[in-house]
Amino acid sequence: MLLEIDNLKLLYGRIEALHGISLHVEQGEIVALIGANGAGKTTTMKAISGLHAISGGSIKFDGADVSRLRADLRVIRGIGQSPEGRGVFPGMTVLENLEMGAYTRKDKADIAKDLAMVFDLFPRLQERRKQAGGTLSGGEQQMLAVGRALMTRPKLLLLDEPSMGLAPKLIQQIFEIITRINEQGTTILLVEQNAQQALSRAHRGYVLETGRIVKEGTGQELLHDPAVKEAYLGVA
Template sequence: MLEVGRLSVAYGGIHAVRELSLEVASGELVCLIGANGAGKTTTLKAISGLIAPQGGSVHFDGRSITRLPAHEVARRGLSLVPEGRGVFPRMSVAENLLMGAYARNDRAAIARDLDEVYALLPRLTERRTQMAGLLSGGEQQMLALGRAMMARPRLLLLDEPSMGLAPLMVQAVFDIIRRIAASGVAVLLIEQNAHLALKTCARGYVLENGVITLSGAASDLAADPAVRQAYLGE
């Protein structure tokens, strides 16, 4: 579904991502792990159209999206849940969710999808009239996931969904991510908690200084001595 070929991104004279290649199949759950500053967020921004790559290509469902603006990429069925959630704090939970469907005009289907999101995220049902800025960090992460699902994505890009969350809330958020993937939505996950990412995903890539250094089955990466020492604290 997603094929990234030799992607390069530079900020001024600094190469944040160099010749990066990865792929995600339909319905697959894949992670990209690496230290702070490795280029993980830059990679997602380039895939989703928020920044223009210096070189390389991005194909989604067999069609090039390399130079498309972000709103056109989103219309193709690729949704980004950014680091820090990015909810609209002065809008209600319900209004935030409906913003995810801004490009749609199928009102009956939107209403059905809204009901499905509330069923997936019952905590939001209780808070549908509450301002998003008053939610806890975990609840805001759930809201960001629900808003992305309202766009009916076929591929979900997740940037550090566990950041700043209490351990119990991290587990709750990752349970939701697994359920989303089980519904058939492909997921590319960036996560600094490498242990959790490799436990959740089927495949993974290791990014170091903008370069993919390792890739393979998540279980193989978790057993790799270099990965264990650098990212799993063993």
């Protein structure tokens, strides 16, 4: 098991945002985490990546307990994240943004190979490699955020709302690339409000409501679950 979360609790001040959630991700999977705004999806991602301290439970990654490990050390162990809102460095070029993803790495030859891989996945980034990240379109910035996360050479790629704010054509393109990344061997935990796209491509999924896991199953099981269809797919 690559990622195992057990009875995870997290506080924002005195408010408990996660009420003891448990989930797991197997090597090679795409696992989707869906839910409404405020359900705790991004909070869960921040807990996994080490950007927010937990108040209870445990996070095990690749056989080791990383619950108290610093965020930068989690990156070195193999947890890469494309955050909600993209978070590109606006004053840096596309190439410099991608190089920042490889900041903790020393394997220069493999960094060059991974850069070529990112440009193969996102040809637009190669075209824009000398352009400042802040001048890219929303879709291009999303590509850059995913590409930068891939430059960490992650064993687990955390994708937080990769389709947010994108036109339908770009949403389709982003999800096709997510599937391709997974087929190339990267395990993915995906937080996404576009439940249709997420569950269509996920091996398994979890439904999060107000800090609690309320449903889990295969992507197809959740896609055809009447309650999920009504709540998240707009089907009565």
